Amino acid sequence: MGESSDATVPTIFPKSSPTELLGLLVLLNGHKGSEDVARLADDLDLEIDEIFPSLEYAELLQLVKVTDGRASFTELGQKLVAGSIRERKSILREQLRRTTLFKTIVRALESAPNHQLSDEDLAQIVSLTTAPADEAVQNIVNWGRYAELFRYDAEAHRLILSKPAASSRSGSGRTPPTTGATPPGPPGSARKSNPPPPETRGAGVVPAAA
Amino acid sequence: MALIRVEHVDKSFASRHGSIAIMQDITFEVKDSDFLAIVGPSGCGKSTLLRLIQGLDRPTAGAISFRGQPVAGVCTQMAMVFQSFALYPWLTVSQNVAFGLEALEWPKEKIGSQVERYISVTGLDGFQEAYPRELSGGMRQRVGLARALAVEPAVLLMDEPFSALDALTAESLREEILQLWRDPALPPEAVILVTHNIEEAIQLADRVIVLSRRPGHVLETIDVDLPRPRDRKSGPFYDLTDRIYSLITQGGAPLPPPSGADGRSAS
Ligand SMILES: Nc1ncnc2c1ncn2[C@@H]1O[C@H](COP(=O)(O)OP(=O)(O)OP(=O)(O)O)[C@@H](O)[C@H]1O
Ligand SMILES: [Mg+2]
Numbered sequence: 001m002g003e004s005s006d007a008t009v010p011t012i013f014p015k016s017s018p019t020e021l022l023g024l025l026v027l028l029n030g031h032k033g034s035e036d037v038a039r040l041a042d043d044l045d046l047e048i049d050e051i052f053p054s055l056e057y058a059e060l061l062q063l064v065k066v067t068d069g070r071a072s073f074t075e076l077g078q079k080l081v082a083g084s085i086r087e088r089k090s091i092l093r094e095q096l097r098r099t100t101l102f103k104t105i106v107r108a109l110e111s112a113p114n115h116q117l118s119d120e121d122l123a124q125i126v127s128l129t130t131a132p133a134d135e136a137v138q139n140i141v142n143w144g145r146y147a148e149l150f151r152y153d154a155e156a157h158r159l160i161l162s163k164p165a166a167s168s169r170s171g172s173g174r175t176p177p178t179t180g181a182t183p184p185g186p187p188g189s190a191r192k193s194n195p196p197p198p199e200t201r202g203a204g205v206v207p208a209a210a
Numbered sequence: 211m212a213l214i215r216v217e218h219v220d221k222s223f224a225s226r227h228g229s230i231a232i233m234q235d236i237t238f239e240v241k242d243s244d245f246l247a248i249v250g251p252s253g254c255g256k257s258t259l260l261r262l263i264q265g266l267d268r269p270t271a272g273a274i275s276f277r278g279q280p281v282a283g284v285c286t287q288m289a290m291v292f293q294s295f296a297l298y299p300w301l302t303v304s305q306n307v308a309f310g311l312e313a314l315e316w317p318k319e320k321i322g323s324q325v326e327r328y329i330s331v332t333g334l335d336g337f338q339e340a341y342p343r344e345l346s347g348g349m350r351q352r353v354g355l356a357r358a359l360a361v362e363p364a365v366l367l368m369d370e371p372f373s374a375l376d377a378l379t380a381e382s383l384r385e386e387i388l389q390l391w392r393d394p395a396l397p398p399e400a401v402i403l404v405t406h407n408i409e410e411a412i413q414l415a416d417r418v419i420v421l422s423r424r425p426g427h428v429l430e431t432i433d434v435d436l437p438r439p440r441d442r443k444s445g446p447f448y449d450l451t452d453r454i455y456s457l458i459t460q461g462g463a464p465l466p467p468p469s470g471a472d473g474r475s476a477s
Contacts, residue, residue, distance in 0.1 A: 016378070019348030023378030026385040030439040043442055044377040054378060084393075085333045085386050142346065148336040154344045 012060050013101065013126070014139050015053035018092060018146045024054040025063060025073075029081040034072040061095040093147040101126060101140070105159070106149055115161035122159060211278055213400050214240035214263060214365065219272035221258055222425075231425035232258055236272070238419055238428060240365070244400045245391060247411035250421030251458060256404040259426070260367045263402065264288045276365075286314060289358035289398075293370035295350045297342040297357075304329065304338045307356045314361060328360040331396060333386070348379035355383075359390065359397050366391070366398035370405055384414060388438065408454050412447060413440050420457050429457050 014021075027040055037055065041048045055071060058064040063077035073081070080091045096102050108125045109115050117125070119137050126140065141159065144150050151160045219236040222229040233255040240246055248256055261267045263274060265281040265288075274281045276288070289310070297306050307325045316324065329338060332352045342350055351371060358366060368387075372380035391401050405411050411418045412434055420429045432454060436446055 017346045017348060019346065019352075019382045020376065020378040023380070023382035026439075027378070027381050030441060044381060046377055051378065085389060086330060089333050089335065145336045145340070151336075151339065152344075154341065 012056070012099075013136050014057050014143050015136075016057065017139070017142060021054045021058055021061075021092075022088060024051055024058060025077060025081050028064065028071055028073065028077075033078060033081075034070065037066065037069050037071050040071060060099065061092065063091075063095070089146070093149075096143060096147040097149065102144060102147070102149055105140070105144060106161070109150055109159060109161040112161075117159045119157040119159075212239040213242050213244070213277060214402075215273075215275045216259075216263065217273045217275075219259075219262065219269045219274060221255065221262060221267075222270050233421075233424075233426040235427055236421075238431060240400050240402060242399055243391075245388075245403070245414060245416045246401065247403045247405060247415035247418045248421060249405060249408055249411050249418060249454060249458070250426055251423050252406070254421045254424050254426035256421065256426070257369050260290065260369055260402065260404055263365075264290060264367055286361065287363055288365040288367055289361050289363035291351070291354045291358050291366065291368045291371045293374050295342070295347075295354045295374075297350060297353055299342050301341075302338065303334060303340050303342070303345075303353050303356075306342070306353050307360050310357050310361045324360055328356040331359065331390070332356040346379070347375045348383060351375060351383055355387075355390075362397045364397070364399045366401045368401065368403045371403070372410065373406065380410075384410065385439070388414060408451050408458075409442055409447075411454070412436075412450050413442065418450075418454060420454055422458075 024040075027043060028035060031040065031043070037051070038048055041051045044051075055064065055066065058077070059066055062074055063080055064071050065074055066072075076091065076095075080088050083091065097106075104125060105117075105122065108121070109117055112121070119141075122140065123137055141152050144159065145152050148162055150162050152158070153160060216236055216238050219233065220231065221233045222231045224230075236259065238246075248259065250256055258267065262269050263281070263285075265274075265283050265285045276285055298309065301309065304325050307328055308321050311321045311324055329335060332355050334349065334352050334356055337345065337349060337353075342353065345353070351374075354371070366387075371387075372383055375383065387401065390396050391398060401414075403411065403414060415434055418432045418434060420432065421427065422429050432450065434440075434450060436444075440447055
């Protein structure tokens with residue numbers, strides 16, 4: 001495990017896109033599933049640090065192991081590259097759901113008013129401090145959408161909890177009222193307004209759809 | 211029967227200095243379930259050739275047929291994927307994918323499920339409501355692909371589809387194209403890929419057609435008999451790369467013009 005599961009603050013963020021990560025796995029597969037990291041990069045005329053973000057995240061998702069500068073598939077990684085585009089996606093999705101980062105985000109969405117979070121909320125929840133915030137937020141949003149953990153209203157810069165199982169432990173949690181086309185933003189919420197600090201939220205679970 | 215037959219095709223465009231020959235005497239076939247790549251120097255007519263094949267433009271001379279029928283007008287059995295993605299920025303992902311189906315006047319009730327299917331097949335689930343500007347390059351090209359495949363074309367025409375993408379993204383999408391092409395349950399049957407990238411052509415295709423400088427003619431058609439996934443660092447791969455590279459750089463002199471003075475006007 002790259003990340004301990006009870007950590008409260010996720011420390012590892014995706015720094016590349018899902019398609020780039022898949023590209024790395026496909027590349028590794030072209031090397032029979034195990035290759036020197038420098039050679040892998042060289043194969044696409046890249047520098048090592050250009051494949052490193054994808055490699056690091058593939059490791060976190062337990063698809064690849066890196067030992068002594070050599071990357072190899074885990075069993076799951078092997079299974080992923082052998083699958084169809086859809087199967088690959090569903091493996092990535094399952095792995096993503098297990099990360100502290102996305103568990104934290106889903107939990108926050110479950111407790112947030114209307115099951116929605118703004119970009120700024122997100123940045124606070126995952127304690128983005130050192131990373132260039134915008135890009136990090138966009139990467140996280142991109143992965144979360146890819147894994148269908150939440151929807152995203154780009155106009156309003158808001159994450160919206162997706163319908164499936166995730167949302168309703170109690171059984172009372174219905175899909176938020178915004179299905180299909182999302183409105184530009186919740187009425188009355190100024191985009192610039194400061195989100196309440198995360199530690200004060202939790203308590204105020206606003207009833208979902210009537 | 212060949213799926214597509216291109217026979218002695220010439221194409222020239224009118225200019226202030228008379229007509230300019232773009233390609234000359236192009237002949238080749240695309241078989242059922244072929245993966246064909248076309249490489250050649252810039253300006254040799256690769257994009258024009260794809261347009262002729264799809265019926266978006268007419269050859270000046272020669273003939274192009276699809277399943278034995280002359281291509282006259284836009285062939286709905288073919289769909290194109292572009293380097294620039296060519297998405298409508300004001301439409302969502304779903305709407306972009308639906309667009310081609312609407313143009314073909316598919317019944318409304320069938321469009322929804324078809325769009326869902328091809329969004330899923332190309333790995334776009336979760337982005338249905340997104341606008342192109344919200345997507346990474348890789349995801350945008352998936353939309354281009356989903357839109358092309360949704361009409362269930364027999365032939366997928368691709369014009370430099372990976373050259374605007376970063377290397378890892380391109381690597382992923384190249385392999386996904388192979389997957390879709392190989393899957394008998396999914397379109398397309400055959401692929402024609404135009405690319406500047408010789409390694410990419412050898413990595414993907416069954417056959418590579420090498421075109422000369424303008425006016426483009428076929429210098430050679432090269433079979434790629436290597437098992438996939440292909441190792442770019444292997445000897446045979448390297449030999450093919452080298453051979454095509456020297457064909458293009460050395461053997462690329464234009465044919466002498468057959469009759470008139472066309473062909474070699476201003477560069
Ligand atoms: N409609 C047109 N009218 C006049 N000239 C044209 C037209 N379309 C293309 N051409 C010319 O035909 C030549 C071949 O163009 P084409 O775009 O097919 O080349 P290409 O091989 O795809 O080049 P590249 O590799 O740069 O994409 C170019 O010189 C181009 O300027
Ligand atoms: Mg072109």
